[in-house]
Amino acid sequence: MKFTKTITKLALAGALLGSVGVTTTALNTTTVSAESLPTSKTKDYNKMQKLAQKSGITYTKPHFFNDWVPGNNVNDIYVMHPYKQADFYIDPGRQWDRIIGAGTVHGRAYFVAQNESGAAKGLIPAEFYHVPYGFRFKKNHAPVECYYGSLAKSWDGYDEYSGEYEGIYTENNTIYSNRKDGHRKLTLSYDGQDHGKNQGFFIGLTAIHMNDGHDYYPVYSYSVDGNLGVVYIRTEDIDQFTPAKVTYKSIGTLNKTKGKNYYHSFKPYKSHVDC
Structure with a gap:
């Protein structure tokens, strides 16, 4: 979803x-x-x-x-x-x-x-x-599950009546790992940039503690229409990724940080925007 x-x-x-x-x-x-x-x-x-x-x-x-x-x-x-x-x-x-x-x-x-x-x-x-970081999957990586969840003070909860997410207000950081439809496999084609030479994911590396007792990283799930629906991965699953230069069209590029082995230097796709 x-x-x-x-x-x-x-x-x-x-x-x-x-x-x-x-x-x-x-x-x-x-x-x-x-x-x-x-x-x-x-x-x-x-x-x-x-x-x-x-x-x-x-x-x-x-x-x-x-x-x-x-x-x-x-x-x-x-x-x-x-x-x-x-x-x-x-x-x-x-x-x-x-x-x-x-x-x-x-x-x-x-x-x-x-x-x-x-x-x-x-x-x-x-x-x-x-600012998030740029990653791609390692070669021969293990499958990574991603989860739907809701930050505290968000209208992003699971509505029991409609069976939909984004239905109710959540007071605490909530992850839906216990729901059959609350998690799925993370894929490049569905969640990342899978076109062009700078393929991969934008992933935040500030851990979020959820109500199931586990820590998660947010993945900014990309689509070509600019929709960035956030899903979450377990922090330990970051081992299935390697740092990479990644471009999200109409957003920008995460480049290699000078003197470091990670990609965290954000260059917006436009230098100026009218307001």
């Missing part, structure tokens, strides 16, 4: 985000605007992550950051003033957030997002901006 509702939810998020002063824009946008902002590379993410660990907000020149929230239809976003949970979803990839600063407030590290002409500011957890 692919998370086919992600794009619909992304479009809805764009409308709702305006009410709290946060801009997201699709990567393939052709909108003409008075403001064209640079899209962020790994060094920009690293700079903002450092600022996010400091007490209080440090403001910066606006940039567009691709969010890498490790889940689908996540509701864990906040309005800065007054501090409250915002009523919209956020999904990974294919959308850029207009970020104007970062810092730790209310005991949590955030990136600060704001519309070009909006007064209100939004707070998006800094952990949603951890």
